[in-house]
Every structure is written in structure tokens, then in C-alpha cells.
Amino acid sequence: MGKPTGFLEYDRRLPEDRPPKERMKDWKEFHTHFDLEKLRLQGARCMDCGIPFCHTGKLIGNTSMGCPLNNLIPEWNDLVYRGNMDEAYRRLSLTNNFPEFTGRVCPALCEGSCTLGMHDPPVTIRNIECHIIDTMYAEGKVKPRRPEKSTNKRVAVVGSGPSGLACADQLNQMGHKVTVFERADRAGGLLMYGIPNMKLDKSVVDRRVKLMEKEGVTFKLNTEIGKNYPAVKLVNEFDAVVLCTGSTAPRQLTVEGADLKGVHYAVDFLKANTKSLLDSNLEDRMYISAKDKNVIVIGGGDTGTDCVGTSIRHGCKSVTQLEIMPELPEERTPNNPWPEWPKIKKTDYGQEEAIELYGHDPREYLTTVTKIEGDDMGRVKAVHTVNVEWKNENGRMVSVPIKGSERVRECELVLIAMGFLGPEQGLIKQLTLKTDARSNILAKEEDHKSSLRGVFAAGDCRRGQSLVVWAIREGRQAADAVDAYLMK
Ligand SMILES: Cc1cc2nc3c(=O)[nH]c(=O)nc-3n(C[C@H](O)[C@H](O)[C@H](O)COP(=O)(O)OP(=O)(O)OC[C@H]3O[C@@H](n4cnc5c(N)ncnc54)[C@H](O)[C@@H]3O)c2cc1C
Ligand code: SF4
Known part of the structure; x- marks a missing residue:
């Protein structure tokens, strides 16, 4: 452990993401990096807690605890604090083939189980991981390793x-x-x-x-x-x-009108966009455009968020993200204690951008779709929704529509992000x-x-x-x- 009092001296800090106003105009990554000095102080916050839960990678019931790769987190936190990035990279590579992926997109299950997180904000593990590997790439130290022997299998x-x-x-x-x-x-x-x-x-x-x-x-x-x-x-x-x-295989939307023109699965929308972006910087027009459209995203999860961020970059007129489940709490509830993954509300990049652009969070909770309405040409023109409440019926939670809460929402593009x-x-x-x-x-x-x-x-x-x-x-x-x- 580099600095025994680090967690008492330094607050959790992350490098500022690129501001929503700026980043929504392009397709470049929105996360940024600290310089090494600032990162070292974050590594110094690791407490060397004796029994680190951050790297256990276990399931408690259906809930994750710690890093599934059993990354040697306290070791590389310490090495980063000491400025020994080469050794930190060596330790990281022992357990993770692709830290440049997890360092960018992992929800950081480790941070939910960080011991410091019991009473203070946890160590910025994911950001440190990303910084280690990006530094090694930038310094040309990630080199091909040709295997020494061949089994001919x-x-x-x-x-x-x-x-x-x-x-x-x-x-x-x-x-x-x-x-x-x-x-x-x-x-x-x-x-x-x-x-x-x-x-x-x-x-x-x-x-x-x-x-x-x-x-x-x-x-x-x-x-x-x-x-x-x-x-x-x-x-x-x-x-x-x-x-x-x-x-x-995506979870299907089974309501009337789900086969109308302008109703798409999220991954089809996201895939076409990335392919067109890479092939031609979107000039081939081979993607599903949200430009000037009112977009309804069905599904309040991360894939839905990716649809919100992508629609905003196309220049949509409005975007609404519907979620049938209730809004999560801001803090852990007593039945979701540390070191379980905290089931708390997260305002992600797509929602931040929608708030910046339209002045409000695009998510609407406890709302489900009852029908999709089309025009004479078979194109989507509106989504019919109703609010629900969850009731326990014979031990099973079921969603029950609330009378009088029906709404018709005009839209020209519907994206289904209901999981797989x-x-x-x-x-x-x-x-x-x-x-x-x-x-x-x-x-x-x-x-x-x-x-x-x-x-x-x-x-x-x-x-x-x-x-x-x-x-x-x-x-x-x-x-x-x-x-x-x-x-x-
Ligand atoms: C939109 C979206 C966003 C996500 N964001 C995150 C995130 O931010 N963080 C996170 O941790 N997870 C995220 N996930 C989940 C994560 O991407 C997946 O859990 C992960 O990619 C699964 O990896 P995999 O290798 O099992 O399958 P996949 O990544 O799905 O890869 C399967 C591959 O197999 C190919 N394939 C299928 N059948 C055949 C065949 N017959 N012949 C040849 N090739 C075939 C497919 O084309 C595909 O390339 C996201 C998922 C989605 C849909
Ligand atoms: S962010 Fe890195 S250390 Fe944390 S759970 Fe993901 S892969 Fe593991």
C-alpha cells in the first residue's frame, strides 16, 4: 500500500468528460484522462483493506460482487501511486486480455464492492485501469507476443x-x-x-x-x-x-403496429450507424436516420441510452426513453447492501446530453406501450402508452395499467431496446x-x-x-x- 493515509487525504476525482454541448456534435469518445500526477493520488486512495472485495468476482444470488476477471486491483493501485506504470501493466495483463475495452465500457462492478465505498466514494478503479493500458499503448509498450511453441492443434x-x-x-x-x-x-x-x-x-x-x-x-x-x-x-x-x-435474438415488442415502417430494434439502428460512420463518415446514408424526428426509445437500460446518444448526434427533434420499471433510488436500499452491486439511479451520457439539449431527463418510468399507430403509408406516426403500477399477485409482481393515464405520443422513429x-x-x-x-x-x-x-x-x-x-x-x-x- 503506497500511502496509508491516502483515503483520508484525497477525494475521489475523475477527469471531466467532454461537455455534452461539445461532444454531441461529434462521434468521438467523451471520456478523457488525468495526467499521471493526478492519477497517482487516486491510486493512493486504495486502503489495502486486507480482504479486498473489489476483485472477488462472485455472484450473490443474481447480484455481482467485485471484478469477474479477479483483476489484481490493490496491487496496480499501489504501483500507479508509486508511478511504476510498466509493472502495473504487467500485473493488469495477467488477468485481463483487453483492459482498453473494460476501462472504457465496464460498469465497474469492482467499484461497487470497494471497501472504501462503505463510507466514502470508492476508488476510481476503472479509470485507473484505462489509464494504465492507454499509457502503455501511447508509449509503444504493447507489443505482439508470438507464442514460443506450437501444439499444431x-x-x-x-x-x-x-x-x-x-x-x-x-x-x-x-x-x-x-x-x-x-x-x-x-x-x-x-x-x-x-x-x-x-x-x-x-x-x-x-x-x-x-x-x-x-x-x-x-x-x-x-x-x-x-x-x-x-x-x-x-x-x-x-x-x-x-x-x-x-x-x-432480441426480445420482441408484441403490440399492434410493431411491424410498421420506422420501428427498429436498437442493435439494427446502432450497427447501421457505426458501419456507415466507419465506411463513409455517414455519407453513404446507409443508416437509420433520426434527424428531425421525434424518437421514442422503448427500454430504459444502457442500450436505450446508446440510442438516445446516437439520435441526438443525428439531430433528432425530441427523444423520450420509456421504462416500465420504477425509477431507482439515489442511494443503496437496506436490501442492497455493500458489497453487492449498487442498484441506484445512474444518469448516463445520453441522458446528460438530452438534459443539456431539451432541459429535461428523457426517461419516463412506469410507462409501457399499448399500441403503435401508423399513417396511410404504413409509417409509424404515434405510440400509445399507459402508466403502470406494480402489484404483488399471488407472490408474483405484475404491472397493472392505471386507468386515465393513457397518452398518444407523436413520433416518426421507434427504437426497441428491450434486451435479448x-x-x-x-x-x-x-x-x-x-x-x-x-x-x-x-x-x-x-x-x-x-x-x-x-x-x-x-x-x-x-x-x-x-x-x-x-x-x-x-x-x-x-x-x-x-x-x-x-x-x-
Ligand atoms: C447496444 C449494446 C451496448 C452495450 N454496452 C455495454 C457496455 O457499455 N458495457 C458492457 O460491459 N456491456 C455492454 N453490452 C453487453 C456486451 O456488449 C455483451 O455482453 C458482450 O459483447 C457479449 O460478448 P460475446 O462475445 O458473448 O458476444 P457478442 O459481442 O454478441 O459477439 C458475438 C459475435 O458472434 C458473431 N456470430 C454470431 N453467430 C455467428 C455465426 N453463426 N457465424 C459467425 N459469427 C457469428 C456475431 O456477429 C458477433 O460478432 C452492450 C450490449 C449492447 C447490445
Ligand atoms: S472496471 Fe476493470 S477492474 Fe472493475 S470490474 Fe470492470 S474489468 Fe474489473
Whole structure:
């Protein structure tokens, strides 16, 4: 521990994000960095608490506690305080393949479990993580590591999201020959075509993919296994196959009018935008534009927030984000104690920008959609909503419409951000894999083995819709399981 009294002397500080007024005019990242001196003081706040919960990575019931990657947080906090960034990077790399991703987009489960957070604001762990890796890149110290030996075993990884990339990276370093198959034209999964550029600049994803290529990983893009590359052929050609295909089947909106023109799933909207941005700086017009439209986003979560931020950058007329659940409290409730992840209200970048632009938070809680109305041309013209209250009926919480609260909201674009049901089933059916009750590929966390010998599963397609940090953990675990299977 660098400074025993650091947590008493220094307050939690984060570098100021770029102001909403400025950042909403472009697609550049909005987070910024401190200089090293200021960062050191934040590292000094780590208490060396003896039993650090920040890196435990456990689930308590359905709630996360600490970093799922078991990042050695107190160690690198101390090293940062001492100004030893090279060693901090070495320690960070032991557990996290891609700190440049988690340092930007992770909700920082670690900070929810930081011991200092029991009575003071927690250590700025995520920001420190991001700073360490960005410094190393800037100083040219993140270099390709060519594996020293080859096992001549061939492994196919299907899907290049964070789980597929982490799995491929680990297996490659173990000496196996890894090919990543990706149906999209760019690698990265939702890191590339889900999370918008202002949260995670796509050059950051490309940089890592290029590094992995230099290290020996082969990427085959525009190749959909089960469609333009037979799944059984793949299984026969490779010594092992790891499915990292994500949880991409969206939860459907089942109300009348959901199929009207102008109603889109959030990921289709976000993906088209990023692709057009990268291909032509939006000049090819191959995206779903929110310009001059009243936009209704259905879903109050992070994906909905990304839709709000993207719509604002297009120049929408207004944006409203509907959420069926109640507003979260500002502080932890007694049944959500430390070190659980705090279920508290977060005003994220999209909402900050909407507040700046329109003077109010775009979120409306306890509101659901009853119908979408179209015009004569089959285009969306309004969304019908009603407020709800939650009632306990025979032990189950159900939403009950409140009479008289019905509203008709004019709009020209509706974005459905209601989460995902599970993985797409085509490939799973072709390989006759068993699935669990939620339609995910059935495989235990201990060995990631599917019901077909030599086929493994990791990431959202096994665990269900989750987070980048969990996907990286899944990819690492699956790589260990594949290695044990190949080398036994
Ligand atoms: C809009 C959005 C924003 C998000 N923001 C955050 C965030 O800020 N922070 C966070 O931690 N998490 C976020 N998440 C969640 C996070 O992105 C996912 O949990 C994570 O990407 C899952 O990783 P994965 O590797 O399992 O799958 P994915 O990232 O979904 O990657 C799966 C890949 O498999 C490919 N694929 C599928 N089937 C085939 C096939 N048959 N052949 C070849 N390729 C195939 C897909 O094209 C895709 O590239 C967000 C999710 C969304 C939708
Ligand atoms: S990966 Fe996420 S949970 Fe783990 S240390 Fe980084 S920010 Fe915290």
C-alpha cells in the first residue's frame, strides 16, 4: 500500500468528460484522462483493506460482487501511486486480455464492492485501469507476443465479440493454431457493432484485432457458420470448436403496429450507424436516420441510452426513453447492501446530453406501450402508452395499467431496446446442441463443454445477455477447458 493515509487525504476525482454541448456534435469518445500526477493520488486512495472485495468476482444470488476477471486491483493501485506504470501493466495483463475495452465500457462492478465505498466514494478503479493500458499503448509498450511453441492443434472460434477474442488470445498464447470466424465485415462483436463510437472508439477495437493477427490469430470475416460455411464441416476440420456467438435474438415488442415502417430494434439502428460512420463518415446514408424526428426509445437500460446518444448526434427533434420499471433510488436500499452491486439511479451520457439539449431527463418510468399507430403509408406516426403500477399477485409482481393515464405520443422513429432473449437457434439446431431453459447453449461454467464432443460455448450464448467483462472471463475459462481437452 503506497500511502496509508491516502483515503483520508484525497477525494475521489475523475477527469471531466467532454461537455455534452461539445461532444454531441461529434462521434468521438467523451471520456478523457488525468495526467499521471493526478492519477497517482487516486491510486493512493486504495486502503489495502486486507480482504479486498473489489476483485472477488462472485455472484450473490443474481447480484455481482467485485471484478469477474479477479483483476489484481490493490496491487496496480499501489504501483500507479508509486508511478511504476510498466509493472502495473504487467500485473493488469495477467488477468485481463483487453483492459482498453473494460476501462472504457465496464460498469465497474469492482467499484461497487470497494471497501472504501462503505463510507466514502470508492476508488476510481476503472479509470485507473484505462489509464494504465492507454499509457502503455501511447508509449509503444504493447507489443505482439508470438507464442514460443506450437501444439499444431487447430481450434475454431465462432464469433469475434469479447468472449471470442479473449478465448482466441488465450489459446493462441498456449500454442494452438486459432481461426476466428465472424459473420460481420469487421471483428469485435458488440464492441464493434453495438456499443457506439463515443463510448468505445472503433480504432481501439481494430488496434487489438491487428495485434492479435500479428501474434498469429487468423480472422475470417464475412463467414457465417451454418450459412455460408457448414457447421458440421467446421467441427470435422478442427480439433476443437468454441461457440462465442452472443445473445442476439432480441426480445420482441408484441403490440399492434410493431411491424410498421420506422420501428427498429436498437442493435439494427446502432450497427447501421457505426458501419456507415466507419465506411463513409455517414455519407453513404446507409443508416437509420433520426434527424428531425421525434424518437421514442422503448427500454430504459444502457442500450436505450446508446440510442438516445446516437439520435441526438443525428439531430433528432425530441427523444423520450420509456421504462416500465420504477425509477431507482439515489442511494443503496437496506436490501442492497455493500458489497453487492449498487442498484441506484445512474444518469448516463445520453441522458446528460438530452438534459443539456431539451432541459429535461428523457426517461419516463412506469410507462409501457399499448399500441403503435401508423399513417396511410404504413409509417409509424404515434405510440400509445399507459402508466403502470406494480402489484404483488399471488407472490408474483405484475404491472397493472392505471386507468386515465393513457397518452398518444407523436413520433416518426421507434427504437426497441428491450434486451435479448438468447442466442439465435439456427447453428445450435444444426449441431443438435442441448440448450437450457432460457435457450442458451447448455454447458457448465466449470468446463464450457456443450453436449457435442469437442464443441465448447462461452460468452452471452452460454451465460445469457451480460457484460463485456463477463464475456472476457468466459472466453478465458473456455480456453483453459479447450486446452485441457486437447492436451490431455
Ligand atoms: C447496444 C449494446 C451496448 C452495450 N454496452 C455495454 C457496455 O457499455 N458495457 C458492457 O460491459 N456491456 C455492454 N453490452 C453487453 C456486451 O456488449 C455483451 O455482453 C458482450 O459483447 C457479449 O460478448 P460475446 O462475445 O458473448 O458476444 P457478442 O459481442 O454478441 O459477439 C458475438 C459475435 O458472434 C458473431 N456470430 C454470431 N453467430 C455467428 C455465426 N453463426 N457465424 C459467425 N459469427 C457469428 C456475431 O456477429 C458477433 O460478432 C452492450 C450490449 C449492447 C447490445
Ligand atoms: S474489468 Fe470492470 S470490474 Fe474489473 S477492474 Fe476493470 S472496471 Fe472493475
